[in-house]
Amino acid sequence: MKRRDFLTTSALGIGALTLNGCYREENRVKDKNVNISRVKKVTLKLATSWPSHFPIMGTGVENFAKRCFELSGGSLEIKVYPKNILVPALQVFDTTSLGQIDAFHSGVYYWKGKNSAFSIFGGMPLGLTSEEMITWLKFGGGMELWRELYGKFNLYPLIGGSTGPQMGGWFKKEIKSVADLKGLKMRIPGLGGEVMKRLGVNPVLLPAGEIFTSLERGTIDATEWVGPALDSMMGFDKAADYYYTGWHEPGSILEITFNKNRWEQLTPQHQAIIKTASEEMTGTMIQEFRYKNAKALQELPENVKIKNFPKDMMESAKIALKEVLESESKKNIDFKRVLESYNNFTKLNRNWDEISTKNFLNIRG
Numbered sequence: 001m002k003r004r005d006f007l008t009t010s011a012l013g014i015g016a017l018t019l020n021g022c023y024r025e026e027n028r029v030k031d032k033n034v035n036i037s038r039v040k041k042v043t044l045k046l047a048t049s050w051p052s053h054f055p056i057m058g059t060g061v062e063n064f065a066k067r068c069f070e071l072s073g074g075s076l077e078i079k080v081y082p083k084n085i086l087v088p089a090l091q092v093f094d095t096t097s098l099g100q101i102d103a104f105h106s107g108v109y110y111w112k113g114k115n116s117a118f119s120i121f122g123g124m125p126l127g128l129t130s131e132e133m134i135t136w137l138k139f140g141g142g143m144e145l146w147r148e149l150y151g152k153f154n155l156y157p158l159i160g161g162s163t164g165p166q167m168g169g170w171f172k173k174e175i176k177s178v179a180d181l182k183g184l185k186m187r188i189p190g191l192g193g194e195v196m197k198r199l200g201v202n203p204v205l206l207p208a209g210e211i212f213t214s215l216e217r218g219t220i221d222a223t224e225w226v227g228p229a230l231d232s233m234m235g236f237d238k239a240a241d242y243y244y245t246g247w248h249e250p251g252s253i254l255e256i257t258f259n260k261n262r263w264e265q266l267t268p269q270h271q272a273i274i275k276t277a278s279e280e281m282t283g284t285m286i287q288e289f290r291y292k293n294a295k296a297l298q299e300l301p302e303n304v305k306i307k308n309f310p311k312d313m314m315e316s317a318k319i320a321l322k323e324v325l326e327s328e329s330k331k332n333i334d335f336k337r338v339l340e341s342y343n344n345f346t347k348l349n350r351n352w353d354e355i356s357t358k359n360f361l362n363i364r365g
């Protein structure tokens with residue numbers, strides 16, 4: 001009788017949880033001729049860098065957690081904590097590394113202070129698109145390098161979505177040549193910010209909640225954010241008229257990253273479920289960005305003028321980017337290695353892209 005009670009409890013998947021929300025092994029119970037896998041319930045804590053229900057990125061990771069639960073038949077519960085609930089937005093990397101939480105969802109470009117090489121995994125100005133980035137990571141050796149370098153922080157990264165191509169940003173005044181950038185204050189992070197700095201811009205970092213007011217009051221002259229869908233929610237179209245097309249974040253990659261010890265304790269089934277759900281999230285997020293950006297573009301108010309940055313500015317940006325990459329490669333051997341892998345894939349991809357996607361889009365017109 002006692003034995004039957006035990007089996008019933010196991011079958012319901014109600015195992016005792018530790019404080020960390022962790023679990024462990026899998027009980028296989030032979031029932032007549034059928035092998036039934038009875039998996040103890042695992043609960044993981046995942047913190048994000050986004051507000052609660054933040055469109056596309058935040059809802060994307062919430063849906064990822066839901067899918068893990070569904071696909072595991074309820075044995076894998078990932079509790080999602082929006083920014084500042086459990087952990088401040090930009091401390092998710094450290095707290096996961098230390099094992100205080102199990103995982104995080106964020107943007108890779110936030111961690112360049114840990115190792116400048118990380119910024120390449122997050123995307124490159126004037127570089128690869130989302131699909132190309134993911135191809136490099138999955139097939140071109142990028143993921144192996146990412147896992148190796150994150151391993152030093154006791155972390156295990158997975159691709160956690162992508163924004164697709166981002167817009168170049170909102171400017172209060174028209175930019176007619178590279179000279180017009182001189183002295184402009186712009187909210188722009190990452191390698192794009194480094195390039196802009198070399199073109200005369202004064203790049204500033206602001207918390208998301210302060211960007212609109214700063215732009216409206218003229219404390220800053222320009223800001224980049226994501227694309228029409230998320231930018232219009234921020235109200236930037238009420239503070240600036242010139243909306244420039246993108247170059248600095250053609251395919252920014254987001255991450256779902258686990259504490260490495262915690263990841264290794266998961267059963268192969270749970271690992272497979274998480275990998276599958278993260279792939280699904282990535283595809284869906286790119287599609288959702290495409291659709292919602294297209295819709296939001298159509299609905300932008302009339303004061304908004306969509307512009308391309310002037311040719312001389314983009315030529316200068318290419319030169320400045322080369323300088324930034326060369327200088328960083330000299331300082332950081334990891335940066336040099338990751339850049340070499342990235343460049344090898346870019347070279348391999350180029351000829352095929354020229355005669356396939358790029359050529360076709362020209363033909364399609």
Ligand code: CA
Binds near residue numbers: 166224226249
């Ligand atoms: Ca951005």
